Amino acid sequence: MGLKANPQGRQAEELEKHLREMLAGQLFAVLSTVGGEQPYANLVGFAASPDLSRIYFATSRSTRKFSNLERNPKASLLVDNRSNRAADLRRAAAATALGEVEELDPSQESEFKELYLAKQPHLEDFVFSPNTARLCLWVKVYYVVSRFQNVFEFKVSA
């Protein structure tokens, strides 16, 4: 799938750059799942596919997020690059991905291994442990925020 940069001008371009950098550079993101009526957030180590349509992560099958996802696959994932300083108001960006989570299809295993372990090599034992579920968030849309209040939506083409 080819990506056409800058279809709309500079802000879209700037925000897409932030999105790509964060997905490539950040190790962890906040995953939100839904349990009944209660949203539930955790940190997860992740890796994204080059076309940004898939975000891989892993969790133990005995966790609450896993059981939430079994009942309701809808999830949201927040990745950001804040540094916890006032300058974040100018420099930091954040992206919220919305989509549905599925366990990996066997055909995805090699991509998972390649992408995920390249980024999180220290988690190898964890992700291939028998009780660990390897998961994929199929992203429908990203909302990317920069400069505190600039917000762009990026729909992911199927």
Add this chain to the structure above:
Amino acid sequence: MSWILPLDEVDPSAEIGGKARVLALLKRKKITVPDALCLPAGTYRFFIGRTGLDQQVFMELGKKDFADMRWEEIWDISLRLRNGFINRPLPEELNDLLGEAVEGFFKGRPVSVRSSALAEDTALTSFAGMHDSFVNLSGTRNILKHIKLVWASLWSDRALLYRRELGLDPFQSAMAVVVQEMVVGRCSGVAFSMNPLKPAQASIEAVYGLNQGLVDGSVEPDHWELSREEGEIIEHLPARRRNALRPGVQGVMDRPLAEKERRRPPLSPPEVMGVYLLSRRLEKIFGRPQDMEWTIVPGETFVLQSRAITTLDQAGGNDERSRYLGWRRNLESLKQLRRSIEEEIIPGLEREAREMAAMDLGRLPDKKLIAEIRRRQEAVGRWVEAYWQDCIPFAHGMRLLGQVYNDHLEPRDPYEFMTLLSGAGLESINRNRRLREMGEMISAEPALAGAIEEERDLDRFEDFVVRVDDFISLYGGAALGGREIGLTRQRVAGLAARFGQGTAAHGPAGLQDKDRLEESFLASFAPDRRAEAEELLEIARASYRLRDDDNIYLGRVEGQLARAMDEGIRRLEASWGPLAGKPGLEEVIEALSSRKPPLVKPGPIAGEGPKPALRPRARQIQGQPAGPGLAVGRARVINRPEDLFDFQNGEVLVCDAIDPNMTFIVPLAAAVVERRGGMLIHGAIIAREHGLPCVTGVPEAASLIKTGDRVTVDGYLGLVTIGSDSLPENK
């Protein structure tokens, strides 16, 4: 680290800025300098960190790339930050400590509070005059307030623009302050130990009274040139000595000179030599030629500050820096600009547009038409130049009022002063009132409303038609983007009918407070300064009104050029059939004279590129709050004159840059959104006059927002949200 310490205890290698460092070194070398306290940059950092101003700075300057901001936007940011500094009290422990230090050291003597920014006056840059300094202040509270104002001037528009010019990172800057004993000299001046333009010479300038008069240009100085080799005066250029700045109760006053002083230069030849030798001594101490400010009290010469001469053309006065300083025009030059605009530019524009309008272009042979297009092009060029030279600088009148108002009254809303300017009788408001009156006629007469709706002939509604024709003859000649707006009876009537249906516009907000605010503004001046305040208010009102009006008049002349061009295009189409696009001026002239078809550049062809993996859409874009209020509505993007007549009641007006010649649709709008930024630009002024929410400085507004998008305009925060999950629509 100490928050405040005497000059002789300062470590010159500490973060105290260039000015303080020089004074501390001079003091060590036993050169006479005024007694002073110094606040290192750390004190500034503590203040902005503790009060959260550091976050405000990041937010204000982070909204878009600094390089993309227009100076109007930078001025607005600067105004808001300055108000942030004024409104945030010093943390208690800092307030107590500074207060005790100032009282204990100066014991009630008046002081000057001077900036000493860290980046200031290094070998490569000169920040001379970029940051504020305040002279002759008394009272601890007042002195502490002015320390905050000096800190705030780190973010003045002048300083921000100058740093941008030099490619310096504004976020790296910090400000130290010098609180200096006030030395009331008999005369003062500057000395260049080496004239940057004539390196074999030194220059000295002197005025009676305080140095500020020379530095800000309000007092003409006597000038001496000296030979550096011989150490002799080689030339004296006397001034027309008329006035001097003297200390008032607080601050300085412009006073006429006594007859004796008018006749005698401020310095005797031996005194000139004394100042020169002192500047050479400083040159020796610092190892570089110096630009030294000095003042003389009987028997003693004080060095007020000194810095290395940074550039060879520093005295040339034609660099960017002097342009920025030029915005700080004082009241006198504003008055001159006003005279020129009201007595020459506007009457001239009116006369020229009228004379052009009277010409029957259809009867001119091609050759004469070409000459007429050229003549009009030249006229537009001439008027645009006058516009830049006088009208744009005159806009500073509003800003000057804003700054003075905020300093005196410390309002929470940095734009409160705008209330004093609203309702100043703008030409565009008069025009819109005519539309509203026609609208009322339509509502009152169903037969007329029906005829307009069905686009029937309107001749039998004589009163109405007279008004419509009047309107067209007054405003119909205006141009927009080089094209005539194209007012016809039907279009004006259709527009007026929409005015008759009632609109969101209601007149400027806060108008009921206007008298009260004006009274408290004037009362904030000492009785001997009230006249000056009234004058400033008067100038600011004229500046506000003319900022809009001058464009309307300029638009009429531009409209006449467009009319001549349209006549040329009409002839070309008569010979060659409909053209594929609109040819430019040179193409029209070339085609008319060569009798060949014109070259028309084809418009861009929408290509079928590969389908992108990510499809972006703006969801929320931010600009600057330029008119308070909240509105939701359908967007109408104005790209061409025709779009104006499609505008429906309650739509949100979105455009790249609002031209006063298109603001007749503003009263129909629910809100105004503009790519061009600033609080004092036409779009903002007219939105404010109609009490509509307005956001300006929204990057790519006219391309990211599409006609028909549902948008929420937050004029309090300067946000535009696009899409359906917004607030319920107004009405």
